[in-house]
Amino acid sequence: MKKILFWIGLSGLFFSGCLSGEKDVLRVGMELAYPPFEMTDTNGTPAGISVDMAYELGEYLGRPVQISNISFDGLIPSLKTGKIDMIISSMTITEERSRSVTFSNPYSKAYLALLLNRDSPVESVEDLNKKGRVIAVKKGTTGHLYAREKLPSARINVFDKESACVLEVVQGKADAFIYDQMTIFTQWQKNIKTTRAVLEPFQDDFEYWGIAMRKGDPKLHGQVNAFLLEFKKSGGFERLAEKYLSKEKEIFESLGIPFFFSP
Amino acid sequence: MGKHWYHCFLRENTREAPPRCPASLLNALLVGGVLLTLFAFAFSRLEYDFHWHGVWAYRSKFLQGLGMTLVISFFSLFVSFILGLLFALGQKSRILPLYFLSRYYVEIIRGTPLLVQILVFFYVIANAFHVHNRYVTGVMILSLFAGAYISEIIRAGIDSIGQTQWETGRSLGLTRFQLYRFIIFPQVFKRILPPLAGQLVSLIKDSSLLSIISVSEFTLNAQEVNAYTYSTLESYIPLALGYLVITYPISHWSKKLEKTFAYET
Amino acid sequence: MRLSIRQLTKYFEGKAVLDDISLELSDVHSLAVIGPSGGGKSTLLRIIAGLLVPETGKVAINGREIPVEEEYLRRYRMTIGMVFQSYNLFPHLTALENIVLPLQRVHHMGREEALSQSGRLLHRFGLSAHGHKKPALLSGGQKQRIAIARAVAIRPSFLLFDEPTSALDPEYTSEVLDVIEELREERKDLILVTHEMGFAKSVADHVLFLDEGKIVSSGTPSEIFENPAEKRLRVFLDKVLKY
Numbered sequence: 093m094k095k096i097l098f099w100i101g102l103s104g105l106f107f108s109g110c111l112s113g114e115k116d117v118l119r120v121g122m123e124l125a126y127p128p129f130e131m132t133d134t135n136g137t138p139a140g141i142s143v144d145m146a147y148e149l150g151e152y153l154g155r156p157v158q159i160s161n162i163s164f165d166g167l168i169p170s171l172k173t174g175k176i177d178m179i180i181s182s183m184t185i186t187e188e189r190s191r192s193v194t195f196s197n198p199y200s201k202a203y204l205a206l207l208l209n210r211d212s213p214v215e216s217v218e219d220l221n222k223k224g225r226v227i228a229v230k231k232g233t234t235g236h237l238y239a240r241e242k243l244p245s246a247r248i249n250v251f252d253k254e255s256a257c258v259l260e261v262v263q264g265k266a267d268a269f270i271y272d273q274m275t276i277f278t279q280w281q282k283n284i285k286t287t288r289a290v291l292e293p294f295q296d297d298f299e300y301w302g303i304a305m306r307k308g309d310p311k312l313h314g315q316v317n318a319f320l321l322e323f324k325k326s327g328g329f330e331r332l333a334e335k336y337l338s339k340e341k342e343i344f345e346s347l348g349i350p351f352f353f354s355p
Numbered sequence: 356m357g358k359h360w361y362h363c364f365l366r367e368n369t370r371e372a373p374p375r376c377p378a379s380l381l382n383a384l385l386v387g388g389v390l391l392t393l394f395a396f397a398f399s400r401l402e403y404d405f406h407w408h409g410v411w412a413y414r415s416k417f418l419q420g421l422g423m424t425l426v427i428s429f430f431s432l433f434v435s436f437i438l439g440l441l442f443a444l445g446q447k448s449r450i451l452p453l454y455f456l457s458r459y460y461v462e463i464i465r466g467t468p469l470l471v472q473i474l475v476f477f478y479v480i481a482n483a484f485h486v487h488n489r490y491v492t493g494v495m496i497l498s499l500f501a502g503a504y505i506s507e508i509i510r511a512g513i514d515s516i517g518q519t520q521w522e523t524g525r526s527l528g529l530t531r532f533q534l535y536r537f538i539i540f541p542q543v544f545k546r547i548l549p550p551l552a553g554q555l556v557s558l559i560k561d562s563s564l565l566s567i568i569s570v571s572e573f574t575l576n577a578q579e580v581n582a583y584t585y586s587t588l589e590s591y592i593p594l595a596l597g598y599l600v601i602t603y604p605i606s607h608w609s610k611k612l613e614k615t616f617a618y619e620t
Numbered sequence: 621m622r623l624s625i626r627q628l629t630k631y632f633e634g635k636a637v638l639d640d641i642s643l644e645l646s647d648v649h650s651l652a653v654i655g656p657s658g659g660g661k662s663t664l665l666r667i668i669a670g671l672l673v674p675e676t677g678k679v680a681i682n683g684r685e686i687p688v689e690e691e692y693l694r695r696y697r698m699t700i701g702m703v704f705q706s707y708n709l710f711p712h713l714t715a716l717e718n719i720v721l722p723l724q725r726v727h728h729m730g731r732e733e734a735l736s737q738s739g740r741l742l743h744r745f746g747l748s749a750h751g752h753k754k755p756a757l758l759s760g761g762q763k764q765r766i767a768i769a770r771a772v773a774i775r776p777s778f779l780l781f782d783e784p785t786s787a788l789d790p791e792y793t794s795e796v797l798d799v800i801e802e803l804r805e806e807r808k809d810l811i812l813v814t815h816e817m818g819f820a821k822s823v824a825d826h827v828l829f830l831d832e833g834k835i836v837s838s839g840t841p842s843e844i845f846e847n848p849a850e851k852r853l854r855v856f857l858d859k860v861l862k863y
Contacts, residue, residue, distance in 0.1 A: 165578065169587035173403050192585040228569075232582035240583075249489075249569035250579055256474075256567065263482050265489075523708040526669055527722040527770075528698030537721060541712045 118155040120146040121176035123164045125254065126275070128336040129182045132161075141332045142180045145199075148328060149180075152319045163252070165232035168192055171306055178316070179304040182272075184234045194307050196316045198300030199329070204235055205276035206290040207258065212267040217294040220268055221245045228257040228266035234299055235270035262286045272299075273349075274340060291349050409584040410593070420576030421597050427494055427572060428559045428601075434498035435558065439505025444535075446510050457506070464503035469564050472496060477568045493565040501558045508550045512543035545616040552609030556602045573597055621682060621778055621809040622646045628677030630663055637663045638674070639833035645826060650804050651811045652824035652841075656856060659830045661813045662782055668811060669780050670697045681778070698726055701771030705783040707763040709755040709770075715762075716742065716751035719770045727774055741769040745799060761792025768799055778809035785816055817860055821845050829853050 122130045122142055133139040138159040150157035162170050167179045171193055184202070185195045208214050220227060220239075225246040229236040230253070239248050249266060251257050258279045260266035269276070273291055280289035303316055323329065333341065344350075366373070373379050445457030464472070473496050481492045516539050524534040566575035574594060581590035625643040629636060638660045645651070653661045666672040668679060670686055670693045679686045687693050709718050716738055723734035742751050745765045755763055764784060771779055781800065785793045797819050804810060804823055814820050820827060820841065827844040829837040829852075837844060837853045848854045 165582045166587070168585045169581070172585070172587075173401060188583070189585065231578060236582065250575060250582075251569050252567055256569075259478050260569075263478065263487075265487055519704065519706060519708045520710065522671060523702075523704065523710070525694075526671055526697055526700070526702040526704075527774075528694055528726045529722070530694065533725055537725060538710055542710075545712065 116155055117158050118146075118150050118153060118178070119158050119160060119176040120149075121160045121162045121167050121170050121179050122146075122181035123167065124159075124161045125164075126182055141336050142182060144332055144335075145323075145328075146180050148323060149316065149319050152322065153315060164230070168304065171304060174306070177305070177312070182301055183304055184299040185302040186234065186237065188237070189304070192307075193304040194309075194313055195302035195304055196313070197320055198302050199320050199324075200301040201298035202272050202274075202301060203293040203295050203298055204238060204270055205273040205292075206294075207261050207269040207271070207276045207279055208288045208290065209261050209264045209267055210286050210288055211264060214267045216290065217243075225268075226260075226266045228260040228269045230254050230257055230271065233271065235272075238295070239270055258283065277340070277344075291347075293350070403588065405589060406584070406586050407589055410580055410586050410589040413580040413583070416576045416580055417573070417593055417597065420571065420573035421601075423571055423576075424559065424562055424573040425601065427490070427497065427562050427565065427570070428555075430494045431497035431501060431558055431562065432555055434494065435501035435505055438498055438502030439509055442502060442506035443509035443513065446506065447513065461503045461506055464500055465507070469496075469500050469561055470567065472500060473564060473568055489565075489568050489570050493562075493568065493570045497558060497562055497565070500561065501554060504554050504557075505551065508547050508554065509543065512547040513539060515546060516542055545613075548609055548613050548616065552605055555605055559601055559605075560598060621648050621651075622680075623648065623651070624678075624680040624683075626678045628664075628667070628674050628679060630660075630667065630672065630674045632663075636833050638667075641677070641833075641835055643828070643835060643838065645838075648826045649807060649809055650824050651826050651828065652820035653811065653813045653828045653830060654815070654817065654820055654844075654856075655828075655830035655836075660833045661830050664830065665780055665782050665811065665813050669700055669702045670694075671702075698774070699777045701774060701776035701779040703764070703767050703771050703779065703781045703784050706787045707755070707760070707767045709763055709767055711755050714752050714754055715747065715758065715766045718755070718766060719773050722770065723773055738769070738773060741773055742766075745769050759792060760788045761795045764788060764792070764796045765799055768796070768803075772803065772808075778811065779803065781810065781812040781814070783813050783815060785814070785819075815860070817845065817857070829856070831856070 124130045124132050129141045131140045146157050160176050170176050221243045222245050227239050227246050227248050229239050231250050257269040261269045262283050276289050280287050442457045445453045448454050476496045477492050524538045563574035577590045577594040581587050623645045625641055628638055628641040630638040655661050667674050673688050719738035720734045723729040742748050785796055824841055827841050831852055837850045
């Protein structure tokens, strides 16, 4: 019995050791699978607009930054369980998410677009809301939530990876993939023979991106909002767009489609 | 202690579980209690607010997923057993192409991740043959996967039957088919029952990987509920319990069946 | 029984286990084969049983040559009753089903007939009470008697015994030897590989002594046991009969 108590004590030490980290480090969670916002460079180091933003924020707060790569649907749970301090992962502010976490003021807006199979009869998002239509979505994204809410007649297939959704459309297993405009544009360009794209906005409102934090930390919340204001004023977003999105911006402007990364 | 310290740990070579007696019951409760305490402690240290009502609203989604997992596992078990049997016999075949086909099959399937097999099979092979039903394809992939392991289990079972049984069967004038049918397989089946039950349990759990091709089974449905409610633990704890509820009866049943088939005392 | 062996050779892993054996015997009913372990006794018996195919040479029994092609070999084996050293019963079948299986599946006897014939044999060997038992529940002597019943049930043209008592506890030896003795008295032809010299002497009407893959001596029991001419045979008998 003494031995058992010893082991319980030891495991207690182990668990508490896991939970306490260096308090000073700002742990930022994101899914490094959404270039050019969250990605890794060829050396595997985190890179992209959100990564640069995180480091700027760290500098502003005077705290070292640690980036954690977490799958998108695991981000909010990680935040809630205290594994990370905030999410900067092109996350749209939604009512449902706001029940679990607190969002900063929006720092960017975006909207959804459709990647369509070349032979699918679908022309617009209205065509999708019919029996027999198949929609591919990435689990937990706003595309997933939009389809569930607005397109109840269609069959919705849920995937872990964006690449699987694209393949579904390319092979005609799905009529459409609902995702953000920039990814749809990039994937359409890559699969120009097998796909079409609807890039014009079809939502009532833009989707606003925010930095997510745990509820009940007004101090950090205030600091982040102050940083965003400061960053915007100093032209930080323009610098990042110039660094990462110049080519895309040019193409979108030439097509006459509103470009989404505009704070 | 001393040289033979392990005598304190191991029971004598016996197939029986420890006898049912007050001491045994006390120990079972004690260990269960310690495990529960450990979990309770770990969860108490977790800064996490449980919101079960959000997940409870999706209970029918959990049940549908559980049902789908059962259906997929059932068909996969059936097909994988047939595949396993065929390829085990293939490995025993005198026809060399059959032998090599069986060897390649086993080595390729066992040597590559199921995840890759699912993706390649669904998006490349099934697509080339215009099979677009992800449920049919899912069952086929799982069957091929489990079939390789089952074929090895059966092959090892056949190899474990002593040469004297073959020789005796031959001396009585049995044909090769009759040898397998009446002498070898009845003995093999009894011996492979425990690993076969283990394989079935694995199969049920492995079916969760079909979620990557959006087969709406138990795991995917729980993940979706998680995505809707942002309640990870509330979604995954029922998932773990659900799998346990399916798999525990299998191991229990296999132990019973093992006893029924026991003819060596 | 007429037994004709001509220039028989069998190799195992490059070593000659039977080395150019020739033998002509006629009018033998029970042949005992003795000799040291590894001398080739069991190999010779397995060739006669159609379980092994020799590299060279021929064996003919009652004028019929043993075939080499598998399907003919199988049909040849159907006519022989073989009893092994370690009984080799099928552990998943009851004693009764062990006897019934070859009757029903190989000799295409109806199930009812196979059952009643097997039952009669069990009764004759004093095993009626044990027919429903799996082999694991039987003693060595009972197992071996079941094995003999299985071999006899198919009405073989002759019986082969491969050291039928070697694996038995001494207390069970006599009950098995009694059965073999009984079969000999019914003038069933049999070939017996054995270490029981006393039994070989009393049962056999011809004895072969095999050593190092060769037939060293061949003769009647009295020639072999009472006046051993060969030195190797004398040395062997001295050893086995010492205690």
